[in-house]
Amino acid sequence: MFGSGKTELSLNTAIFLKNIRSHVALADIDIISPYFRSRDERSFLEEMKIKMVTVPERYMHADLPIIPPEVGGYISNPEFLTVIDVGGNEDGATVLGSLKNFIDKVKKSVFFVVNVFRPFSTTKEEIISNITKISMAGRIKIDYLVNNSNVGSETKFDDIKMGEEILTEVSEMTNIPVAFTSVDENIDYEGKLPVFKIKRFLKNNW
Amino acid sequence: MKMLMKGTEAIAEAAIRAGCRLYFGYPITPQSELTEYMAKRMPEVKGTFLQSESEVATVNMLYGAACTGRKVMTSTSSPGFSLMQEGISYMAGAELPAIFINVMRGGPGLGDIQPSQSDYFQSTKGGGHGDYRMIVLAPHTLQEATNMMKEAFDLAFKYRMLVTILVDGMIGQMMEPVELPEWTKPEEFEEPNWALTGANGRKPRKVTSFDLDPYELEKMNLRYQETYKKVSQNEVKYEEFKIEDAEITVVAYGTMARIVKTVIDYARKSGIKVGLFRPITLWPFPYERLSEISKNVKNILTVEMSYGQMVEDVKLAVEEKSDVHFYGRSAGVVPTPAEILDAIKKIVR
Numbered sequence: 001m002f003g004s005g006k007t008e009l010s011l012n013t014a015i016f017l018k019n020i021r022s023h024v025a026l027a028d029i030d031i032i033s034p035y036f037r038s039r040d041e042r043s044f045l046e047e048m049k050i051k052m053v054t055v056p057e058r059y060m061h062a063d064l065p066i067i068p069p070e071v072g073g074y075i076s077n078p079e080f081l082t083v084i085d086v087g088g089n090e091d092g093a094t095v096l097g098s099l100k101n102f103i104d105k106v107k108k109s110v111f112f113v114v115n116v117f118r119p120f121s122t123t124k125e126e127i128i129s130n131i132t133k134i135s136m137a138g139r140i141k142i143d144y145l146v147n148n149s150n151v152g153s154e155t156k157f158d159d160i161k162m163g164e165e166i167l168t169e170v171s172e173m174t175n176i177p178v179a180f181t182s183v184d185e186n187i188d189y190e191g192k193l194p195v196f197k198i199k200r201f202l203k204n205n206w
Numbered sequence: 207m208k209m210l211m212k213g214t215e216a217i218a219e220a221a222i223r224a225g226c227r228l229y230f231g232y233p234i235t236p237q238s239e240l241t242e243y244m245a246k247r248m249p250e251v252k253g254t255f256l257q258s259e260s261e262v263a264t265v266n267m268l269y270g271a272a273c274t275g276r277k278v279m280t281s282t283s284s285p286g287f288s289l290m291q292e293g294i295s296y297m298a299g300a301e302l303p304a305i306f307i308n309v310m311r312g313g314p315g316l317g318d319i320q321p322s323q324s325d326y327f328q329s330t331k332g333g334g335h336g337d338y339r340m341i342v343l344a345p346h347t348l349q350e351a352t353n354m355m356k357e358a359f360d361l362a363f364k365y366r367m368l369v370t371i372l373v374d375g376m377i378g379q380m381m382e383p384v385e386l387p388e389w390t391k392p393e394e395f396e397e398p399n400w401a402l403t404g405a406n407g408r409k410p411r412k413v414t415s416f417d418l419d420p421y422e423l424e425k426m427n428l429r430y431q432e433t434y435k436k437v438s439q440n441e442v443k444y445e446e447f448k449i450e451d452a453e454i455t456v457v458a459y460g461t462m463a464r465i466v467k468t469v470i471d472y473a474r475k476s477g478i479k480v481g482l483f484r485p486i487t488l489w490p491f492p493y494e495r496l497s498e499i500s501k502n503v504k505n506i507l508t509v510e511m512s513y514g515q516m517v518e519d520v521k522l523a524v525e526e527k528s529d530v531h532f533y534g535r536s537a538g539v540v541p542t543p544a545e546i547l548d549a550i551k552k553i554v555r
Contacts, residue, residue, distance in 0.1 A: 002239075003210070003211075003212060003215075003381060033379075034235045034236045034319045034375075034379060035236065035320075035375065035376075035379040035380075036379065036380075036381075061318055061319065061320065061538070063235045063318075063319045115210060117207075117208070117209050117210045118209065118210055118211075119209065119211065119215055119219065119243070120246065122209075150210060151208050151209070151210050151383045152210050152381060152382055152383045153382075153383065154208060154383040204376070204380065205542065205543065206464065206465045206468040206469075206542075206543050
């Protein structure tokens with residue numbers, strides 16, 4: 001869903017995978033967000049030798065839905081473990097759907113990220129409706145849910161726990177397992193689900 | 207319960223909670239999420255969302271809807287706001303209350319989609335024709351923007367004036383925890399005595415911006431001026447931050463004010479006493495208070511994401527009682543705290 005934390009998770013996942021695999025790529029196919037995109041962290045990723053697959057440099061600030069052709073190539077390339085950062089909502093997922101020919105041929109896992117403190121994502125009914133709409137637009141089956149429930153800098157233990165509870169109910173109703181809870185590295189949290197600590201990249205320096 | 211929201215979403219939800227049920231708009235980055243939010247949300251609250259074919263159509267839809275005395279609003283970004291100016295002038299002349307959200311981006315012309323504060327002149331000095339004013343509010347956090355929506359509608363109806371909430375793309379796009387305001391039910395809102403609601407059983411009313419007789423038109427204009435005077439006397443708002451002992455006071459609004467607050471911490475750690483004067487109403491501008499402040503501080507630095515627009519009002523307020531300096535970047539470039547600190551050091555050292 002829009003603003004659920006997919007980009008932060010994509011960045012962190014790519015960095016995590018880089019520790020265990022030699023060839024990791026991050027494909028930014030988010031055509032929805034004008035600011036705070038994974039391509040804005042391109043130089044940092046490239047320093048880490050993670051391949052950033054995104055629009056050509058000269059179109060970085062263009063308000064155009066550009067998907068570079070090499071996205072398909074990286075998805076197909078068996079030497080690469082590729083993380084795809086999809087844009088929010090059905091409009092963002094439509095881009096994923098357009099890559100179906102590539103995606104169907106490879107081993108993959110599809111993660112659906114939820115923050116229950118985001119508009120239109122606060123109840124299990126809303127979340128399930130989003131899962132249906134987005135998997136249809138993305139022409140793909142969701143394999144896992146991720147609990148990324150947070151209220152930014154004001155996140156408390158109970159907020160994350162509430163997210164876990166709602167997602168667990170969603171999981172029971174949809175039969176889609178919750179893979180993990182992602183938590184800011186500065187917060188101590190232990191719940192019923194595995195915890196993936198994340199570093200926040202998309203913030204202003206003031 | 208706090209929610210994690212984008213500025214555009216928070217403003218939209220707050221407007222709905224303030225009783226707005228009529229939204230007309232056309233998408234433009236970096237405010238499109240506001241339009242999109244309204245498209246989803248208005249049907250849920252039995253309101254009307256209408257996507258127009260252009261901003262010119264939007265403002266005229268707003269004109270018509272505002273005549274009925276309901277709470278109406280639109281949102282846009284700089285080039286779209288330019289397109290609305292003719293209608294804004296007509297609405298101001300017809301003394302209609304309505305809310306405009308302008309999420310500013312780089313310009314002039316097509317510009318880019320990055321944040322900017324270059325529509326200050328357009329908003330505060332009148333981008334349209336004629337002797338009119340609109341109230342211009344400039345929040346610097348998402349929470350402030352959220353809290354401001356009800357106040358914006360109240361001001362619009364109290365004075366029968368247009369209100370613009372002027373934010374830059376950064377406030378539109380960034381995400382922060384937001385405590386959403388309480389609900390104002392539309393039915394609690396009293397219908398104004400000028401609203402065009404059908405003249406069945408009562409005398410017809412007229413909402414118009416013109417009169418063919420110049421003396422009558424002058425009377426209308428004098429009435430507008432009277433209103434603007436009242437607003438200038440009663441509705442000026444600003445924030446003062448650490449100005450008591452400041453050797454230099456920075457004047458900034460919106461995102462820039464926010465960055466300056468961070469700069470103040472850095473500067474004070476290195477022994478430079480910096481304060482911030484933050485106009486919350488850009489029109490009416492807080493001339494009087496800034497004039498007083500300028501008596502007690504040697505240097506005033508205006509920082510803007512423009513090449514110098516608000517600084518002209520700062521100079522009008524200061525009237526050479528202290529030295530007015532300026533630092534700005536525009537076209538979508540956001541000055542960093544380090545740059546502003548350098549600008550401060552150049553003045554005080």
